[in-house]
Amino acid sequence: MKASENPYNPGAGAPPPELAGRDGLLRQADTAIERARRGKPSKSFLMLGLRGVGKTVLLNELEQSAERNGCQTAMFETDPDRPLAAQIAPQLHRILLRLDRIKKAGADMHNAFGALRSFASVFKVQLGDFEFGLAGPAATGDLTLDLTDLLVAIGEAAKKRETAVIILVDEIQYVQKGDLSALIMALHKISQRQLPVLLFGAGLPQLAKLAGDAKSYAERLFDYPPIGPLDAESARLALTAPAKREFVAYAPEALDYVVEQTGGYPFFLQVWGSHCWDAAAKSPITLADAKRASAAAVTALDEGIFKVRLARLTERQRAYARVMAEFGGAPVNSSDIANAMGLSLSQAAPIRDELIKKGMAYSPERGLIGFTVPKFDEFMRRAVPAPKPPRKQVKK
CATH class of the missing domain: 1.10.8 (Helicase, Ruva Protein; domain 3)
Incomplete structure (x- = not known):
């Protein structure tokens, strides 16, 4: 040995040596990709799961599958500190450069490059070299309108070249609400026009709620396959x-x-x-x-990973997380944590929200909170002293 x-x-x-147990999801994605490439209606999806279940591995596998099927792909991980326009424009630029190599007569590529030029200009996005003299739809500065125009132009160019565009986004729960709404509306227009553009995203379990809050029809626009153990x-x-x-x-x-x-x-x-x-x-x-x-x-x-995650917490966040750990690994009611800390719900709520924003915790449904990494509760009980009972319990 x-x-x-x-x-x-x-x-x-990192890709495991044996990608076991995900055959159904991979077949679903392959079918959607092939239908999109053939110009048939197909559905985007957002994978939901905790840390360590292999969502990033699956996105990489889907990217490779799409490229093997002759599709044009772009994959990126969401940066919560940057607007979506700045993150997606360079990826769409790469896709357009690839589409441009598939020679076809017509003005569709001119229109798509022009739309990108206008989009990059109005949202102040730095891109590589391309023809700034090209004309395209004028950007308005409204991300919803401009991203829709840009994706439609790219989708039409892809359709003419009998290929599909597959956008893969990791940690998509970090997309700001207004930006997420704009992305959903753009994909809705793509779906209505049956253009060959798909989004495969991955995020923590609250992503489905975030998408629904951004646009109510998101529940029908996407599938939400759960990725679990x-x-x-x-x-x-x-x-x-x-x-x-x-x-x-x-x-x-x-x-x-x-x-x-x-x-x-x-x-x-x-x-x-x-x-x-x-x-x-x-x-x-x-x-x-x-x-x-x-x-x-x-x-x-x-x-390793547990110690690093603990080091990211402030003193009050650490105290909240340690009380969470007392309740075990399953999601717990936020009011129970507040009571155990001797705080009112309104006092504890900002700490709870901080943990969620840091990706340390998630809320599977209203009033519940759980750790995003399995076994982190066990680590907290080993590494951090048990919390002292509050001096006075606060009534709900």
């Missing part, structure tokens, strides 16, 4: 398939133990699998190996 032959890949967004069979495959290719097996009880410890979360499966490999002297990996690996995996997480 050489460390240099360890087949597992526990990195952030793998089922037991898929989790076992994610562990055993990479090991088998290196002629290594797991004892059944060791495999069961690792699946239970990881909860089937793809990132944790890679972490535990990697430590199992390092802990074992030979094949098969035994239960004793798996238990040693589990202790090492927990220590690595505590000193």
